[in-house]
Amino acid sequence: MTRPSRIAIPCLALIAATAVASGAWGAELKKVSFGTNWLPEAEHGGYYQAVADGSYADCGLDVTILPGGPQVNNRALLLAGKIEFHMGGNLIQAFSAVEQDIPLKVVAAHFQKEPQVILTHPGQGLDSWGSLKDIKLFIGENGFQSYYQWMIAAYGFKASQRAPYTFNPAPFLADPKSGQQGYVTSEPFAIEKAGGFEPNIFLIADYGFDTYASTVEVMDEMIETGPEAVQCFVDASARGWYTYLYGDPSAGDELILTSNPEMTPEQLAFTRKMLRDYGIVDSGDARTLGIGAMTDARFxxxxxxxxxxxxxxxxxxxxxxxxxxxxDKGVGLDLRKTLTGE
Structure with missing residues (x-):
């Protein structure tokens, strides 16, 4: 799902790896493009890290990252054959592709948990999942048509509770008995800055919304004609994520900040912490199968x-x-152990 604009940015830089090493296809690295689903941010940190530290180049790829944004449709570029890799949202997109007979596949899932949350004010008795069923909830249209329908079916939330969310936190800040949607990696930071308090956080993944997110999508033709490139991208991205989460993220952060001058080091640090604390990237099956893990059972x-x-x-x-x-090949687990000592 495409995020609404949080950051105004006049132009987007294209961040590319430099062909500095021989790759799997000879002296020249294979040039590919990866379209993200939003502006450069720490939620994309593993990919920028893999560009910056040479992980993609090490296995033969010269990767250009094409940022998404409110006026950008990178998924359309994938479908048109203009880019090789695309960052999907959650699995609803993949299911819709099947319904529409679009020949693409998810080849990795770098978020084991959907980062979608419901936020409430502290000290208002709204500190349990059940307490949310009797309050006004500011939910955007995309959320209402997807995860909120699951909340209705699975937990008895009501459509009448929902108030439209315009991605302006002011109505939520003004009503201490309300709740608001957000991403665990972003909106809590904005609420604390604007409202001066740390909101209660309810990660919907922890209540059963068990989709993968930040998937990597490719067209079927890419899998058939360039499986080595797909494997390289998946493996190097996993290594990039391990380094970004547990090692020195400065190289990846530098690329993000260069590409998105409205981003701040403070926001990057907050997001990286939340990615770790809530197990967004590295939890569940990823702990034994490696970052990017997927299973038939979860689908x-x-x-x-x-x-x-x-x-x-x-x-x-x-x-x-x-x-x-x-x-599911355990790629990067050795790196994780080295970086964390676990």
Whole structure:
């Protein structure tokens, strides 16, 4: 799902790896482009890190990162064959591709948890999931049509509770008995800055919304004609994420700040901490199978929930929406152990 604008930026830099080493295809690195789903930020840190530290180049790729944003549709570029890799949102997009007979697949999931949260004011008795079912909730249209329908079906939330969210926190700040949607990596930071308090945070993934997020999508043709490039991108991205989360992220941060001058080191540090604290990237199956891990069980579980909630139709061949050929190989677990000592 495309995020609404949080940052105004007049132009977007294209960050590319420099072809400095011989790759798997000879002296020249294979040039590929990766379109993200938003402006440069720490939520993309592993990819920028892999560019900066040469992880992509080490296995043969010269990767250009094309930032997304409010006026950018990188997924359309993927479908048109203009880019090779695209950062998806959650699995609803992949299921929709099956419904529309679009020949693409998810090849990795770098967020094991959807970072979507509901925020409430502290000290108002709104400190449990059940307490949210009787208050006004500011939810955007995309959220209302997706995860909120699951909240209705699974927990008995009501459509009448929902008030439109315009991505302005002022109504939430003014009403201490309300709740607001957000990303765990971003909105809590903004609320603390604007409101002077740390909000209660309810990560919907921890209540059963078990989609993957920040997926890597490629067209079927890419898998057929360039499997080595796909494997390189998946493996190097995992290593980049381990370094960004647990090692020295300065090289990746420098690229992000260069590409997005409205970003701040303070925001980057906050986001990286929340990614670690809430297990967004490195939790569950990723702890044993490596960052980017996916399983049939998770795809099936989330699909069934979306069918029950009326978000996607029954009977889709969701097995055609992904492949496990490039993940679950433990890539980077040795690096994690070195960086964390665990």
């Amino acid at each position: 099936n579980s989330f699909y069934e929930k979306m069918v029950d909630a009326g978000v996607v139709p029954d009977g889709l061949d969701i097995a055609s929406s992904y492949t496990l050929d490039f993940v």
